[in-house]
Amino acid sequence: MMQSISEAGRYPVAIQDLTVAYHRKPVLWDIDLHTPEGELIGIIGPNGAGKSTLIKAALDLVPRISGRVLIYGKPYREQRHRVGYVPQREHIDWDFPIHALDVVLMGRYGRIGWFRPVTRAHRRIALEALDRVGMADYAGRQISQLSGGQQQRVFLARALAQDADIYFLDEPLAGVDAATTRVIVDLLRDLRTRGKTLVVIHHDLQSVPQMFDHVVLLNMRVVASGPMTDVFTPENLVKTYGGKLTILDQAAQAIASGE
Amino acid sequence: MIEILIEPLHYPFMIRGFLAAIMVGVVCGIVGTFVVLRGMAFFGDALAHAVLPGVAAGYLVAGGVRSVLFWWALGTAVLVSMAIGAVSRAARIKEDTAIGIIFVGMFALGIAMISATRNYAVDLIHFLFGDVLGVSWSDLSLILVFGGMILGVIFILFKELVILSFDQTLAQTLRLPTKRLYYTLLILIATTVVISMQTVGVALMLSMLITPPATAYLLARRLPVMILWAAVLGAVSGVIGLYMSFYFGIASGAAIVLVCTAFFVVVLMIKQLRAIGVIGKSFPRAPDSE
Numbered sequence: 001m002m003q004s005i006s007e008a009g010r011y012p013v014a015i016q017d018l019t020v021a022y023h024r025k026p027v028l029w030d031i032d033l034h035t036p037e038g039e040l041i042g043i044i045g046p047n048g049a050g051k052s053t054l055i056k057a058a059l060d061l062v063p064r065i066s067g068r069v070l071i072y073g074k075p076y077r078e079q080r081h082r083v084g085y086v087p088q089r090e091h092i093d094w095d096f097p098i099h100a101l102d103v104v105l106m107g108r109y110g111r112i113g114w115f116r117p118v119t120r121a122h123r124r125i126a127l128e129a130l131d132r133v134g135m136a137d138y139a140g141r142q143i144s145q146l147s148g149g150q151q152q153r154v155f156l157a158r159a160l161a162q163d164a165d166i167y168f169l170d171e172p173l174a175g176v177d178a179a180t181t182r183v184i185v186d187l188l189r190d191l192r193t194r195g196k197t198l199v200v201i202h203h204d205l206q207s208v209p210q211m212f213d214h215v216v217l218l219n220m221r222v223v224a225s226g227p228m229t230d231v232f233t234p235e236n237l238v239k240t241y242g243g244k245l246t247i248l249d250q251a252a253q254a255i256a257s258g259e
Numbered sequence: 260m261i262e263i264l265i266e267p268l269h270y271p272f273m274i275r276g277f278l279a280a281i282m283v284g285v286v287c288g289i290v291g292t293f294v295v296l297r298g299m300a301f302f303g304d305a306l307a308h309a310v311l312p313g314v315a316a317g318y319l320v321a322g323g324v325r326s327v328l329f330w331w332a333l334g335t336a337v338l339v340s341m342a343i344g345a346v347s348r349a350a351r352i353k354e355d356t357a358i359g360i361i362f363v364g365m366f367a368l369g370i371a372m373i374s375a376t377r378n379y380a381v382d383l384i385h386f387l388f389g390d391v392l393g394v395s396w397s398d399l400s401l402i403l404v405f406g407g408m409i410l411g412v413i414f415i416l417f418k419e420l421v422i423l424s425f426d427q428t429l430a431q432t433l434r435l436p437t438k439r440l441y442y443t444l445l446i447l448i449a450t451t452v453v454i455s456m457q458t459v460g461v462a463l464m465l466s467m468l469i470t471p472p473a474t475a476y477l478l479a480r481r482l483p484v485m486i487l488w489a490a491v492l493g494a495v496s497g498v499i500g501l502y503m504s505f506y507f508g509i510a511s512g513a514a515i516v517l518v519c520t521a522f523f524v525v526v527l528m529i530k531q532l533r534a535i536g537v538i539g540k541s542f543p544r545a546p547d548s549e
Contacts, residue, residue, distance in 0.1 A: 059432050080434055087428050096296065096425050097476065097485045106426070109418055110433045118418070142480040 009073025012037050012166045012197040013058060018067030020050070020057050027053045029220050031067065038195045040188055042202045042212035042228075046241050049219040051201045052088070055168045058199075059085055071166065081110060084159035084167040088174070089152060094144045100154045101139040104129050107161035129157040134183050149180030156184060166197045174203060185211065206253065208232055267505045272392050279394045279402055280497030280515060283458045283467065286406040288489030289413060290451040291472040292482070293444060296424045300469050301355055302343065302445075305362030307452045307464035309339040311369025314386055314456070319372060329401050332456055336449035339365065344445055389460035389512030391501070402454045409447055409454075420444065421482060458497070459512040470519040471496065474526050492522055 011034045018031040028050040035041050043051050056062045058069045060076045071079040084107070104126040105118055112118060130136045133153040143151060152172060159167055172184050188198050192213075202208065208215065208228070215231045217223040217240040224231045224239070267273040294303050313335025314328050321327045339361065346357045373383050385393070394402075413420065422430045423440050430437050452464055459467050475488035500515030507514075 060434075061428065061431055077434055080432065083432075085428075085432050091428060092426065097479050097482050098421075098425060099481055102481065103425075106422060106429060109422060112418070114419070115415055 009070070010037075011035060011070075012072060013199065014070040014073070015054075015058070016068050016070075018054075018057060018069065019065045020053055020062055021065055022053075022062075026065075026220065028057065031222055033216065033222055033225055035197060035199060035216075036214055037197055038192060039197060039213040040192050040211060041197070041199045041214040041216065042208055043199065043216050043218055044202055044205070044208060044232075044240070045218035045223075049240075051218055052170055054218065055085070055170055055199065055201065058168065059083065081162075082165040084162040084164035086152075086155050086159045086167070086169040086172055088170045089148065089155070092143075092151075092155075094151065096143065098143060099139065100130065100135060100141050100143060100146065100157075101126055103143060103154050104157045104161050107158035110162065125163070126157075126161050129160040130154070132160060133157045133187060147177065149176035152176050153180055153183060156187065160187075164196070166199070167191065169198065169200045171201050171203060205237075263506075264502075267502065272394075273501070273505065275394045275396065275399055276391045276501050276511065277498060279391055279399055279458050280501055281494045282399075282402050282406050283455045284471070284493030284495070284497040284515075285490040286409055286451055286493075287455055287467040288471045288475070288491070288493030289486050290409060290447055291468040291493075292475065292486050292489050293420060293424055294448060295469050295472040295476060296482075297444075299448070300465065302358055303448055303452070303468045304465040305343065305358045306336060306340055306449055307456075307461045307468075308362050308369075309365035310336050310452060310456065311386060311461055312365050312372055313338075313369075315369045315372035318382065319376065326395075326397060329398070329453065332453045333405075333450065336453050337446055340445040340449040341442065344442060385460070386456075387460045387462040388510055389456070389458050389463060391458045391511045391515075392504075394457055398457060402457075405450055405454050409450055412443070412447060416440070416443065459515055463512045463516045466516040466519050467493065470516070470523050474519075474523045477523075477526050477530055492519070496522060 013033070013035040015031050015033040018028055018033075019026060020028040031054065043054065045051055053062060057064055058071075058076065060069075069076065071083060076083065101123070105122060107129070108118070108122040108126060112122060127136060127139060130139055133156050135150060135153050135157060138146060138150060138154075143154065146154065156169075156172065159169075169188075173181055176184070188200065188211075191198060200212070202211065209232060212228050214226065215228045216225045217231060217236055219240050224236045268277075291303075294300060310332050313331045316335075317328045317331025320331075343358055343361055346361065369386075370383065373379060373386070376382060419430075419435055419440055422433070422435065423437060423444070427437065430440075448468075451468070452461075455464055455467055471492035472485070472489040474492055475485045478488050479485035496518040497515050500518045501511055503509055503514040503518070504511040
């Protein structure tokens with residue numbers, strides 16, 4: 001057992017025998033997963049496959065029935081400073097009276113700690129994060145005044161301000177404009193070159209080959225996990241999606257154009 | 260004009276009333292901001308009403324001595340806020356139903372207890388609608404001490420309370436003790452209700468807690484600015500309400516609440532007129548707007 005922990009310590013995220021259920025209905029079943037370090041990892045699967053739940057389980061946001069998740073060999077609660085999370089946009093109250101910069105500053109709260117004020121240094125880091133997503137000019141805007149894509153970028157900046165080693169992103173490209181897509185994809189690649197590990201839930205099969213180094217195909221179980229070129233194959237996609245032809249057509253095109 | 264403003268200050272009971280109304284307005288505005296943002300208005304109303312049997316019990320036990328009522332009210336409020344939190348968690352009923360059951364049950368118990376006393380009508384009216392002009396110096400010092408404590412806790416826990424209100428998921432991923440913070444907020448609201456009880460009474464309490472913050476919400480785009488507006492509006496409404504009470508012989512609690520409501524209606528109308536372009540965009544302007 002000790003050995004398996006030190007073994008797991010090499011991986012940014014090591015998931016062992018994970019099972020999660022909502023109201024006794026299993027959502028994730030016996031997941032074993034080891035993600036490589038410093039890569040862009042795509043989590044791909046149909047609706048209801050448990051993609052978001054997988055990330056939430058890794059962050060201790062949902063209870064597990066069995067199994068464990070280790071972040072660089074330790075439980076999440078000991079490693080939370082090393083993990084950044086960008087949740088889906090719909091979970092946020094966009095009418096809250098708060099500026100973009102204040103939202104980004106929240107990414108620093110974990111490091112600031114209890115009873116301590118937000119210092120100028122934290123503000124500078126938050127502004128830099130906004131600048132990296134092309135939103136520095138919007139620092140003083142209330143979040144309800146931003147477009148969907150801009151809101152997404154603010155939350156990405158918040159994760160950046162956390163200065164983590166591993167980032168979990170839940171459909172960061174869902175429903176955003178072309179400019180935001182470009183900014184986010186560039187940023188993800190930039191983070192990868194700095195050695196960060198990025199776990200991204202992604203729904204658009206066509207763009208998978210250009211975006212990801214490593215792919216996890218998920219449908220309640222892990223159908224396949226490995227380097228994109230090995231794993232992202234028509235046979236595996238049939239296993240993941242069943243017989244949904246339109247999706248498979250898209251994927252076939254994507255694979256063909258990737259070759 | 261100046262004389263109209265100064266005249267009430269010749270009476271010590273008016274000075275005490277002003278001080279109480281200002282302090283209560285500020286504390287309610289600040290605590291109420293979190294109540295409004297978290298959608299806890301019904302909880303606040305329930306808590307205010309549920310304090311009544313505690314006050315009545317204190318009143319009966321102490322044989323009509325009013326100075327002990329504060330402590331009875333405080334004990335009841337803290338107890339009830341914990342009970343509401345627990346019931347809605349444990350029982351398989353929706354939270355607003357749980358709150359409703361406890362709220363009206365407790366309120367009825369309070370009325371039943373007070374109805375057993377001889378001064379039934381007068382006492383009940385004071386508890387329900389407040390008696391700010393009857394505030395003594397010792398009442399005032401309790402309001403100051405507990406109000407100061409409430410503001411101190413909010414100041415210290417500000418970052419954490421903001422995260423809890425804005426983004427529960429972030430609070431969890433940061434591993435903040437979300438449950439303990441939530442109960443802390445409940446106790447802050449409970450204490451606020453108690454120190455405001457004598458100023459506006461349990462039946463009018465909710466307005467002090469939500470109307471100035473709701474007006475502030477319309478004016479501000481940032482939380483600190485919203486809090487500032489809510490505190491200022493709460494205090495100013497208290498002062499104007501007392502002047503109205505003094506000159507027109509209106510019940511003080513009702514006058515204060517009417518001023519709060521008037522501020523809200525005026526700001527809402529200006530915002531609407533501005534939205535359809537009747538009034539220029541420059542008015543009214545929140546200090547933080549670009």
